[in-house]
Amino acid sequence: MMFPTLRRPPEWLLLLMPAFFVIAAVILMPLVFSLYSSFTPYRLTKPDTLWKWIGTANYQKILTDGKFWAAFGRTILFLTIVLNLELLLGLAIALMISRVTRGQRTLRTILMFPMMFSPILVGFQFKFIFNDNIGLVNNALQSLGFTNAAAPWLVDAKLAMFSIMFAEIWMSTSIFAVLLLAGLFAMPQDPLEAAKVDGCTPWQSFRHITLPFLTPFIFIALTIRSLDVARAYDVVQIMTGGGPARRTELVWTLMSRTGYVDARMGIANAMGYVSILLSILFTLYFFRKLSAARAAIGMSD
Amino acid sequence: MTAVTLSGIVKRYGGLLAVAGVSLDIRDGEFVVLVGPSGCGKSTTLRMIAGLEEISEGEVLIGDRVVNALPPRERNVSMVFQNYALYPHMTVRENLGFSLKIAGADAATVAAAVDDAAAILALGDLLERRPAQLSGGQRQRVAMGRAIVRRPDVFLFDEPLSNLDAKLRSQMRVEIKKLHQKFGSTVVYVTHDQVEAMTLADRIVLMRDGVVVQVGTPLELFDFPADAFVATFIGSPPMNLVDGVVGEGDGGGEVIFADSSRLPVPVSARGGVSAGRRVLFGFRADSLMPRGHSVREEGDVVSLRLAVNLTEPLGTETLLFTEVGGAEVQGKMFNPRPVVAGEVLDFCLLLDRCHLFDAETSAAIRV
Amino acid sequence: MTAARAREKTRAERTHRRRRLALRLLHFAGLFVTMCVICLPGLWIVLNSFRPSVEILAKPPDWTPSFTLEHYRAMFGGAGEGGVPVFRYFRNSLVISLSSTVIAILIGMSGGYAFARYRFRAKNAYFVGLMLFRAVPGVALSLPLFIIFARVGIIDTHFGLILVYVAMNVPFTIWLTDGFFRQIPRELREAAEIDGCTKWQAFWRVEFPTARAGVASAAIFAFLTSWNEFALASQLTRSAESKTLPVGLLDFTAEFTINWGGMCALAVLMIVPALVLTFLVQKHLISGLTFGGVKG
Numbered sequence A: 001m002m003f004p005t006l007r008r009p010p011e012w013l014l015l016l017m018p019a020f021f022v023i024a025a026v027i028l029m030p031l032v033f034s035l036y037s038s039f040t041p042y043r044l045t046k047p048d049t050l051w052k053w054i055g056t057a058n059y060q061k062i063l064t065d066g067k068f069w070a071a072f073g074r075t076i077l078f079l080t081i082v083l084n085l086e087l088l089l090g091l092a093i094a095l096m097i098s099r100v101t102r103g104q105r106t107l108r109t110i111l112m113f114p115m116m117f118s119p120i121l122v123g124f125q126f127k128f129i130f131n132d133n134i135g136l137v138n139n140a141l142q143s144l145g146f147t148n149a150a151a152p153w154l155v156d157a158k159l160a161m162f163s164i165m166f167a168e169i170w171m172s173t174s175i176f177a178v179l180l181l182a183g184l185f186a187m188p189q190d191p192l193e194a195a196k197v198d199g200c201t202p203w204q205s206f207r208h209i210t211l212p213f214l215t216p217f218i219f220i221a222l223t224i225r226s227l228d229v230a231r232a233y234d235v236v237q238i239m240t241g242g243g244p245a246r247r248t249e250l251v252w253t254l255m256s257r258t259g260y261v262d263a264r265m266g267i268a269n270a271m272g273y274v275s276i277l278l279s280i281l282f283t284l285y286f287f288r289k290l291s292a293a294r295a296a297i298g299m300s301d
Numbered sequence B: 001m002t003a004v005t006l007s008g009i010v011k012r013y014g015g016l017l018a019v020a021g022v023s024l025d026i027r028d029g030e031f032v033v034l035v036g037p038s039g040c041g042k043s044t045t046l047r048m049i050a051g052l053e054e055i056s057e058g059e060v061l062i063g064d065r066v067v068n069a070l071p072p073r074e075r076n077v078s079m080v081f082q083n084y085a086l087y088p089h090m091t092v093r094e095n096l097g098f099s100l101k102i103a104g105a106d107a108a109t110v111a112a113a114v115d116d117a118a119a120i121l122a123l124g125d126l127l128e129r130r131p132a133q134l135s136g137g138q139r140q141r142v143a144m145g146r147a148i149v150r151r152p153d154v155f156l157f158d159e160p161l162s163n164l165d166a167k168l169r170s171q172m173r174v175e176i177k178k179l180h181q182k183f184g185s186t187v188v189y190v191t192h193d194q195v196e197a198m199t200l201a202d203r204i205v206l207m208r209d210g211v212v213v214q215v216g217t218p219l220e221l222f223d224f225p226a227d228a229f230v231a232t233f234i235g236s237p238p239m240n241l242v243d244g245v246v247g248e249g250d251g252g253g254e255v256i257f258a259d260s261s262r263l264p265v266p267v268s269a270r271g272g273v274s275a276g277r278r279v280l281f282g283f284r285a286d287s288l289m290p291r292g293h294s295v296r297e298e299g300d301v302v303s304l305r306l307a308v309n310l311t312e313p314l315g316t317e318t319l320l321f322t323e324v325g326g327a328e329v330q331g332k333m334f335n336p337r338p339v340v341a342g343e344v345l346d347f348c349l350l351l352d353r354c355h356l357f358d359a360e361t362s363a364a365i366r367v
Numbered sequence C: 001m002t003a004a005r006a007r008e009k010t011r012a013e014r015t016h017r018r019r020r021l022a023l024r025l026l027h028f029a030g031l032f033v034t035m036c037v038i039c040l041p042g043l044w045i046v047l048n049s050f051r052p053s054v055e056i057l058a059k060p061p062d063w064t065p066s067f068t069l070e071h072y073r074a075m076f077g078g079a080g081e082g083g084v085p086v087f088r089y090f091r092n093s094l095v096i097s098l099s100s101t102v103i104a105i106l107i108g109m110s111g112g113y114a115f116a117r118y119r120f121r122a123k124n125a126y127f128v129g130l131m132l133f134r135a136v137p138g139v140a141l142s143l144p145l146f147i148i149f150a151r152v153g154i155i156d157t158h159f160g161l162i163l164v165y166v167a168m169n170v171p172f173t174i175w176l177t178d179g180f181f182r183q184i185p186r187e188l189r190e191a192a193e194i195d196g197c198t199k200w201q202a203f204w205r206v207e208f209p210t211a212r213a214g215v216a217s218a219a220i221f222a223f224l225t226s227w228n229e230f231a232l233a234s235q236l237t238r239s240a241e242s243k244t245l246p247v248g249l250l251d252f253t254a255e256f257t258i259n260w261g262g263m264c265a266l267a268v269l270m271i272v273p274a275l276v277l278t279f280l281v282q283k284h285l286i287s288g289l290t291f292g293g294v295k296g
């Protein structure tokens, strides 16, 4: 035949089509556009600037910008500390709850509480609680007589970082705890019993049996979590807005300020791309770890 | 009339040839069992009849319609799955009535058919339950009920009993047989269990590696296995096979074994082999019996003195493990008495019930 | 046995018992502190929504309990008295979240089904690729979306936000529904087809009802994401026509002052529907997350 015959596309492709289509329209297209505009000096106030190609000037500018690198470094530090603590605390909470005999369901339900909070609500909540004047924390400290001064929870550089990390951890530890708890419940008991018979100490059986079994669950949690790392933006934006004086500036707050307050869309989009790459790298990394962990305990199909 | 005809059907999964050209004529009302080791393509064959797998090559006819291109619902077949595949969100009643409801039958017809099927399978008390509330055996009955409600042209079974314990399995075997006698529909039944095949089948189709090895009635396969594979697959314990070479000798010649012992060529192959051919000498356990504990000692019989290595008492008979021609074989003692390991007994081997297979092709040698 | 040995044994037993008691106390204390940390902030918000403003702002702090509905009255009083049009926001949130959830579930379910039931080349790559789109930070997306939506003229409309939330929720819905459909044995649909169903009927009458609980929890997830989303909504909405509750929360903040009491009342309004929905499906939620993830 001279002409290739037009074949009906396979069913799986038809089924995936709507998903591809909507994602292409709403996410891919804007991303392409923002990639393009990151090579222009685009300012919202001067639409013409969209058509001026300036090559990688924006990227050069942000990559040589101390403020950007400070925010970038702070973001990495923030994520590293927060994710590790969330994982550790989540594991500890899951272990504690799994050993409870009565009221376990209630505890698990309470545990899911922070998962339903809007990040912006979490931000407001902790902005309120850490408020130096009327916040719960300072009020309590003062009333209990620990101090008369008002600790500047959201103003001092270190304390402010602590506060936003606390809020972030409060919001996201649940997902780790809940998933790891599910992992603990799914765990077969015979290997643990065998280990006990073989004379393992509780720590040894945790280290060599429980933990390896939990590994895929840990990576599920990390993967799901990594899809959403930028949620921290909402929290930080509300609590400190990156301030005061950039003391809590993260990539996301810097980008939104550059874009919306300074209206410098081109350069903001360049920053956006850095943040997108950051998220994607996190996600890809954990996905790979997840596949490896699944393969290691023979769960993949 | 709903005969089922397979002509040269083939199923490929990428490079893998799961079914490699199966041809079969299943008569109307016949109970055909596809049997073979797991992975030999039985289920795939059945699923091609059902319309659940596309047919790579060849044709399937139900009645006189070629059904290759028809979806399952237009083939008027019903199927019982190994794990029953009951609809978990429906009650037993709804499960049973589902196919009729889909077909647009009115409520009264559905109710009548469901009650009828429930009566046949004694499901009356379970109708309002959901599958999760049933035991394995009950689920199995519901699955059967679902299959009979529609009075299909052809019943397909894919290992329907393999998730049941031994006792339930033999009960259900009887029930399936009764159902077949009652309805007289055509049945294609897949199992890997040769006992099920022997007890249920009008005709057995024995498969291996995607091809049919032998087709015949249970007794044909038992008494005249086409090759060594059939001989070991059908019957329990499997047929004893001893490696040997045909030697010169008076009469029909004899088979010389690795340990230089020899036995006459079996009656069935006498005159059909020439000296020097490498063969497998086969006989079933119940053809090798200690004298005084046998079913027959006259006729074409050879006597052997053999030491018993191990015994397995089964009640009405005892399996004796011993050696013939350097290979471990099993014999059977009827009306058993206690035997200790190491005891030497006089055995008789029924030569007219022995078989000879070619060692290379494993095909049966018969004259 | 000598007396000394016996004494030693009882001493060993006693230290053992003591250690177990200490562990149990530690366990209990750990749980107690954890639960306090989880519950207190939310409780604080609820309590403050019932406290008069003067008391919230009192210095030194006033711990005596008192009760007022002033914030709720002001909130539901509407825009008239300098208040916030909460009803409008609530309705916007509801309409946007519900419609985007329904659409995302339909699209996501179809995709999840494709992953669960079909074999095709580079399946895993497609899957991860889709998930990566979920990973794109909302803030980063909001910049170009803002420009494009302004061009197309769907900024500050329900439609615009619904569209965004559908795209945002589809990947994760695919993840979840893939997991749920995989838990359903293939034979179920085959049995349905043999019983006379078309493919379409087999899905809607057998597979979908079987996965119903799972689909419901995927829907809750999508709903919560839309209900709680802020980064995009804050840029893509302008007026009471389309502002959602999270954006509305900002209405309680002025340049230098924050109406804490009013904010708390709105927060309660936001969290109650989310709470109710989540508790309804929490069991399936967890099984969906882990199954979809574990049985890759």
Ligand SMILES: Nc1ncnc2c1ncn2[C@@H]1O[C@H](COP(=O)(O)OP(=O)(O)O)[C@@H](O)[C@H]1O
Pocket: B013, B016, B018, B036, B037, B038, B039, B040, B041, B042, B043, B044, B045
């Ligand atoms: N969907 C499939 N994809 C690839 N190979 C398959 C598929 N289904 C079955 N096979 C292969 O086809 C062969 C025959 O399978 P089957 O018919 O299920 O065997 P059985 O006789 O045990 O029922 C097996 O080797 C099996 O691995």
Ligand SMILES: [Mg+2]
Pocket: B039, B042, B043, B044, B159
């Ligand atoms: Mg099979």
